[in-house]
Amino acid sequence: IDLNEWKNDKNGCSGLREKMTELVIAQKDKLLSLTERDIVSLLGKPDETELYKRNEKFYKYYFSSGPGCSSSATKKSITLRFNAMGLSKEAVVD
16 A cells, blocks of 8 residues: 555545555454554544544545545545544444
8 A cells, every 4th residue: 555645645536545445445454453643644634533422533534536526426435433542443444
């Protein structure tokens, strides 16, 4: 995975992340138990952030056509869930 290309393709609009989809999905379990800071340094700032009850957070990274893109293609993404201690505990691809 070319992390520089990943970070530069905000919301997956350029299509660079789309080429890396299968590689990221295959490695998603390695993202578990990493801290928020580790995830941001690895994948860059999330495309979307949601604060949930009990200080849980969700970071969403789009593989293709996220919000703000001109394309209306299917929005495929990975969502990382962080517990109150700031550790990733779940990675879901939608």
